[in-house]
Amino acid sequence: MRFKRLEMIGFKSFLERTVLDFEPGVTAIVGPNGCGKSNISDAIRWVLGEQRARSLRGTKMEDVIFNGTTEREPIGMAEVSLTMSNADGVLPIDYTEVTVTRQLFRSGESRYLLNRNPCRLKDINELFMNTGLGASEYSIIEQGKMDVILSSRPEERRALFEEAA
Amino acid sequence: MRFKRLEMIGFKSFLERTVLDFEPGVTAIVGPNGCGKSNISDAIRWVLGEQRARSLRGTKMEDVIFNGTTEREPIGMAEVSLTMSNADGVLPIDYTEVTVTRQLFRSGESRYLLNRNPCRLKDINELFMNTGLGASEYSIIEQGKMDVILSSRPEERRALFEEAA
Amino acid sequence: TKKMFSETFEAIRANFKEIYQQLFGGGKADLVLLDESDILESGIEIVARPPGKKLQGVSLLSGGERAMTGVALLFALFKVKPSPFCVLDEIDAPLDEANINRFVDLLAGFVSSSQFIIITHNKRTIGMADILYGITMEESGVSRVVSVKFTKEKDAEKVGLGASE
């Protein structure tokens, strides 16, 4: 199981369809302050099922939809797709390639798709169960938050260990 | 009113008497991770009257006393002196140079000195009243805490403005 | 004191708007009293919009944008009530080269009215220093000052391994 491609349309500052192809090993992302690097990390967390707007630095989930600039109008939908190779069959589904898509409309309606077919969030969560893919605590380390592992209270740290159990 | 000299003895990792002379303008402090740079900022905060161990990254005030290494024993006292020039008479005291000293013993006893004469914390606080010298919120920005000004709740931000009023 | 607070608030606000524009080369910033009718208790909201972008909550700003907004607020407070000194501990860590240059240019305008003690790893920030201290822990756990460089006029003067006479 590995990531092959991330596709963002209208997600935060990524107004136009943007594609990142991933290789095995290390993918590095660089660029000036405010250009959209951490928004890519948010896109991954979101497409994997994150339900808390706070974890995406917003106050309401709608904050992930492109909100316009001084020159451009806001748009009505955000969409992120993550394509994974499943050649090793880790994901309990009969495809060698799996694409998970999440969409959110300004109306508040949200949609999930599995290989372009509509499904429920529950289906996505079940697909990722026990694969370490859910938006788990230790696979996405947000900017400035490495400290949190050390400074959270002992009871909170347990959650990290339980996930690994 | 300006800083002239900082002297630390047994304060955190500064076991031996260490002197830093300050010039007008900018004094830069550099060095590898863990070498003691932020401890210097803590020393300044402490000598200016800080009473919360938490603000010095410790759990009890005793944490500022040199606690030993694998080769050295802990010692019994921490002392920091800050010498300021008072040529412009900003500090309400008849000296052109003022040295504030703070000592803490393992017994818990703490002492304050003004130009080498014992005094009370109250005398130090009165000396600094309205000069912007007390360990105020915006004159010492701790490592990683620039974010706090932005993310604290609106009521908490008021304190910054009240200090400046 | 109502009058005093609101005069101070207005002065800080005017400074914040101006300094923000200087740091970001455009955009808009403001400070808003949440409850105009109760000036002495009201919380304060920070509004910041980088150039070309749409106005959004400060939580959606990037790490670098938040640090620069914090710097703008800090210096806005300084302009109204300059503290004789300011300690800045690695506030340039999240900044890219362009923003470090803007920060250093802004700082240059304040060094004549306050003394700055800056802990940094960045060469450009070090270049601002009138005096540079190197801290080392050649003996594990024991901090010493290794060198003093007068960066502006004089060349580096190696003052010997322990400037702590």
Add this chain to the structure above:
Amino acid sequence: TKKMFSETFEAIRANFKEIYQQLFGGGKADLVLLDESDILESGIEIVARPPGKKLQGVSLLSGGERAMTGVALLFALFKVKPSPFCVLDEIDAPLDEANINRFVDLLAGFVSSSQFIIITHNKRTIGMADILYGITMEESGVSRVVSVKFTKEKDAEKVGLGASE
């Protein structure tokens, strides 16, 4: 599940001790269950002692030491339950050159079992990448991918201003 948790805990603990020694070139680290009698509810304490230093609470560690301790814990978890991917957003920001080198060396041992997506400003970390994406906001407020570099085998391939086909 009691047995499962304590087996996982012991495995993470052993990894943490080992990886900490590797990252710090010595010292000691440990993970302690606060309440042995109630394994399923007990909080977890992190113990970390850099080489040559005395054991103190993690709050007294320096910014760089805390980041490296967090990295050790993160990779200890990874060793027990590798997640297929890991996003690291500027975790090298507080580190000096020596610690960045140690972090990169450690990372090299994990890239064959997990995919890493690393957001960074540091050249040494970028050198680890198999593929490098540059993000820009040439149009204010709109993020685009500018270039894709295959750093290991091939030379930088300028894929054109918008890799977002």
